[in-house]
Amino acid sequence: MSKASLLLLEDDPNLSESVSEYLESSGYSVTCVYDASSAEDLLYEHKFDLLLLDVNVPGGDGFSILKNSRKEGNVTPAIFITSRNSMRDVEEGFESGGDDYIRKPFALKELLLRIQTILKRNFYHNPTDVLTLAEGITYDSDNQVLLLNGETQTLQLKEHKLLKLFIQHRGQLLSHEMILEHLWDYDETPSDGSLRTYIKTLRKLLGKDSIVSHKRLGYQFR
Structure with a gap:
């Protein structure tokens, strides 16, 4: 069976390494990027099963990246990973097309459960009804x-x-x-x-x- 493919946008190399190693050991294929430009390029060039997007990253922010990608027809579900914790930030995350929102610091097991839940639901975003x-x-x-x-x-x-x-x-x-x-x-x-x-x-x-x-x-x- 082919592995589910995940895109991880996280500018902290230590956290990126920890998350990617844990998820790969759990049976996923993880592609890591560290800035907005690289994330946008990969979203244009490749198809992923799930997006894991940090919000504050060099060259942009996860909210804008996903919002623009949704406008281009990208239907891939997404989870925001961020230290922002205000209700307005949560609202902005969902308004930009996100499906879940996990605050730093978080347990890797919790992230895994959220990923499994979203992939099991297999819901997706359509630009039209x-x-x-x-x-x-x-x-x-x-x-x-x-x-x-x-x-x-x-x-x-x-x-x-x-x-x-x-x-x-x-x-x-x-x-x-x-x-x-x-x-x-x-x-x-x-x-x-x-x-x-x-x-x-x-x-x-x-x-x-x-x-x-x-x-x-x-x-x-x-």
């Missing part, structure tokens, strides 16, 4: 409504979760393991047969070429 997937096909992710030529299509809960996952990772090859882990909770037993059924349903609605199967590797949403 309704996404156009193809001609005559739109999807309201907030209300979980798929419209085909204006008519509402009925989907099961896991089919909605799968469609959201594909939309978030449009064009990327998703492994079978990643999809199974996302669709089924820890107390459920994943089913390859059910996954194939969900894929078949989405193809029927979105077009047979909308989801490409890569033998022994996974699926790709186009």
Whole structure:
């Protein structure tokens, strides 16, 4: 199974090293940057699963970096890591598109739990409420409504979760393991047969070429 990819913006090299080593030992891939310009470049060039952003950094601030990235269509969830502790700072963090806010100093275990919670939820930010997937096909992710030529299509809960996952990772090859882990909770037993059924349903609605199967590797949403 591929590791979740995290971007860590933290200008304190000691803290950056401690956080990255802990998260990598917990099974994540961590890319570290130390200033605003480097963070902006990587956000433009690469796709991450989660952003960890310090607020006060050389060349800018985490709030502005994320706010500008959201305007460009970046939907990746983000956690702010900062020593700022006023309520106005918290509000600004969420208003700029953040999903969580952790104050320094913090326990590494707490950060790990927050990361796990956000990745499990797999929510994401859309610049618009309704996404156009193809001609005559739109999807309201907030209300979980798929419209085909204006008519509402009925989907099961896991089919909605799968469609959201594909939309978030449009064009990327998703492994079978990643999809199974996302669709089924820890107390459920994943089913390859059910996954194939969900894929078949989405193809029927979105077009047979909308989801490409890569033998022994996974699926790709186009």
